[in-house]
Amino acid sequence: MANEMEFRTCPITGKKVYATTQNLMWINAVTAVVFILIGGIMALLVALTRWPAVHLLSPEWFYKALTAHGLNMLIFWIIFFEVAGLYFGSSVVLNSRLAAPKVAWLAYILMLVGSILVDVMVFTDNATVMFSSYVPLQAHPLYYLGIILFAVGALTACGIFFGTLAIAKADKTYEGSLPLFTFGLSAAAIIAVFTLACGAIIYIPTFLWSLGVIKNLDPAMYRLLFWGLGHSSQQINVTAMVSIWYLLGALTVGAKPVNEKICRTAFVLYILFINLASEHHLLTDPTLSPAHKVFNTSYFLYLAVLASMIHALAIPMAVEVAQRKKGYTKGLFEWLTKAPWGEPGFPAMIFSLLIFGFIGGITGVVYGTEQLSIKSHNTWAMTGHFHATVVGGTTLAFMGLTYYVIPLIFRREIIGKKWASAQPYVYAAGMILLILGMAGAGTLGSPRRHWDVTFADSIIPFSFDPTVLLFTTIAALGGILAAVGGAMYVGVSVLSVFLGRKLAPNEAKLVY
Amino acid sequence: MPITSPETYWWKPADKQEKIWITVAIIWCLILFTMMPLWHFVGGQNPSVEPMKIRPDDFEKVASAFIEKYKVGEEAGIPVVKPPDGADVYLKGQMWNWVPILELKKGVNYKFHISSVDLMHGFGLQPLNMNFQIVPGHDNILNLTPSTSGTFHIICNEFCGVGHHTMVGKIVVKD
Missing domain, CATH: 2.60.40.420 (Cupredoxins -  blue copper proteins)
Known part of the structure; x- marks a missing residue:
């Protein structure tokens, strides 16, 4: 293990990069990429099975692959990457040594053991329970234990982040307020603590139930607490993603937040309101009263939506101001047309913002209405909604950032720069087709988590409007294209990290 | 830069454009907020309003x-x-x-x-x-x-x- 106080200075940002932080970021980011590879292979298999023309897997394998896809993408890929981001946002951005690096390694090991346990259980047919693992559908006890270990590890990583903030403050490694990026990540980490607490409250009794210690668990209570984890963890992603948008804006065009007060207030709105809004999962459940639903999923939800609306202005505004300062002032849009579209970070940020905001945000607000939830609950349109937010939004932003982390932090030259530049376009195009296909089919009633929408094996014959099959085909083609984009990402990042030319200490490469 | 501390005191009043945007967004949020309870009274389709347990x-x-x-x-x-x-x-x-x-x-x-x-x-x-x-x-x-x-x-x-x-x-x- 490297000396805790050993650091180098980044020639581009002037930040101190401690060797311990760099190693921890490296291991967490590389692990994240391994999980996006597993999740991506599952994604392709699922897409090829949902497409009636191919219908690749058997039902047993389909439900198994779908469970693995959800867990590997939504939990393992995203959270390992976020942990790397938390160490970057605290230690590197604040020029501080990382708090308790040995504990950070312990957190990593807990998360790794947890995720391997979960994957082994899923692939050995012991946990075909979907991402949500709704009680009373039971998995092997080791599955729940895996989730618990992973959550404890992630919570520990949040602790390391807060500890590093305290050390930086005590050592006066920065002056004045926290930088906006770190402020945003702090909001994400605060939301993460609530989220993981919900996870502990529900997964510990569920683990005991699977062992037979507890006899009965109310499935409705499970749903309430599960979504305190399941949806709130997406709010961590949203908050981390918005922070990364600000960062990518700075890295690609030198964008600077126009009004720090407004940006920071928006992050505070996320902390206050976004988690209770997660109850919109229960809008068509037989358990909550209308007043309760209105308060949490309408009143609270829209205050969180307001925060997103504020970022939706602040980020493009910061980009426009930065571009106009560079002299791109002709007409209304020269700042946009002369933007660095050939650099992967810029299109990744713009597509992430558009897919998240326009598709994910609008569908989310619409489906989150009590009455319209009746039209979308459990349909494939819902799957479309969260692919827009978590994949088109969060994952694409994380991908864009990777192309900067590799040269700046891991000190390797990117192999296949042209592939890197094209990747956000391919991935975004695939995701948009996938999402529109899902939304179209779902609006006509096509269900999520379903092996056969032609209902060939059912006793009572039923078939959908044939338009459903058309939309399903569009989604499948989009899924295949997105899988190509995902493979480009994994290929470029793995090759660069392991085989890329090592950069000299003062060599800075940000040109694509 | 979002990765450096703000240079100066940052609690500054919002710009005119920002104020307009935020006002429009708040009004829009209020409209959305009003629709959900309103539909309980004027709409024909609502989810269950009688929570009931049964073994x-x-x-x-x-x-x-x-x-x-x-x-x-x-x-x-x-x-x-x-x-x-x-x-x-x-x-x-x-x-x-x-x-x-x-x-x-x-x-x-x-x-x-x-x-x-x-x-x-x-x-x-x-x-x-x-x-x-x-x-x-x-x-x-x-x-x-x-x-x-x-x-x-x-x-x-x-x-x-x-x-x-x-x-x-x-x-x-x-x-």
Whole structure:
């Protein structure tokens, strides 16, 4: 293990990069990429099975692959990457040594053991329970234990982040307020603590139930607490993603937040309101009263939506101001047309913002209405909604950032720069087709988590409007294209990290 | 830069454009917020407003009694039931059927009790595309008035095991 106080200075940002932080970021980011590879292979298999023309897997394998896809993408890929981001946002951005690096390694090991346990259980047919693992559908006890270990590890990583903030403050490694990026990540980490607490409250009794210690668990209570984890963890992603948008804006065009007060207030709105809004999962459940639903999923939800609306202005505004300062002032849009579209970070940020905001945000607000939830609950349109937010939004932003982390932090030259530049376009195009296909089919009633929408094996014959099959085909083609984009990402990042030319200490490469 | 501390005191008043945008966004949020409670009073479709618990065994008993009382036939091994006008209707989700098949009358209000006797199920009425979560131990009570005649199907849209995709039920509405 490297000396805790050993650091180098980044020639581009002037930040101190401690060797311990760099190693921890490296291991967490590389692990994240391994999980996006597993999740991506599952994604392709699922897409090829949902497409009636191919219908690749058997039902047993389909439900198994779908469970693995959800867990590997939504939990393992995203959270390992976020942990790397938390160490970057605290230690590197604040020029501080990382708090308790040995504990950070312990957190990593807990998360790794947890995720391997979960994957082994899923692939050995012991946990075909979907991402949500709704009680009373039971998995092997080791599955729940895996989730618990992973959550404890992630919570520990949040602790390391807060500890590093305290050390930086005590050592006066920065002056004045926290930088906006770190402020945003702090909001994400605060939301993460609530989220993981919900996870502990529900997964510990569920683990005991699977062992037979507890006899009965109310499935409705499970749903309430599960979504305190399941949806709130997406709010961590949203908050981390918005922070990364600000960062990518700075890295690609030198964008600077126009009004720090407004940006920071928006992050505070996320902390206050976004988690209770997660109850919109229960809008068509037989358990909550209308007043309760209105308060949490309408009143609270829209205050969180307001925060997103504020970022939706602040980020493009910061980009426009930065571009106009560079002299791109002709007409209304020269700042946009002369933007660095050939650099992967810029299109990744713009597509992430558009897919998240326009598709994910609008569908989310619409489906989150009590009455319209009746039209979308459990349909494939819902799957479309969260692919827009978590994949088109969060994952694409994380991908864009990777192309900067590799040269700046891991000190390797990117192999296949042209592939890197094209990747956000391919991935975004695939995701948009996938999402529109899902939304179209779902609006006509096509269900999520379903092996056969032609209902060939059912006793009572039923078939959908044939338009459903058309939309399903569009989604499948989009899924295949997105899988190509995902493979480009994994290929470029793995090759660069392991085989890329090592950069000299003062060599800075940000040109694509 | 978002990765450096703000150079100066940053609690500054918002710019005019920012104020306009935020005002528009707040008004829009208020409109959305008003719609949800408003629809409870003026709208025709709302989810269940009567939270009720029922043990799966008890639901099984009540549903069986209902089926026995009003059974008019059988289709593909599933009982066909024709409840009298305005009756309480029991619909049971189980792996992997919706029981019974119902024959209803157009324009008559029925009080539906939907629950599960095993896992979580998803009630998806097609082609209308109306969906409700069916939770074992809880009774999803819905007041339904069929407004068109014809054959409707109920699919399952919550994963309930390896036969999930074969789970289809039926409601026939007659004039």
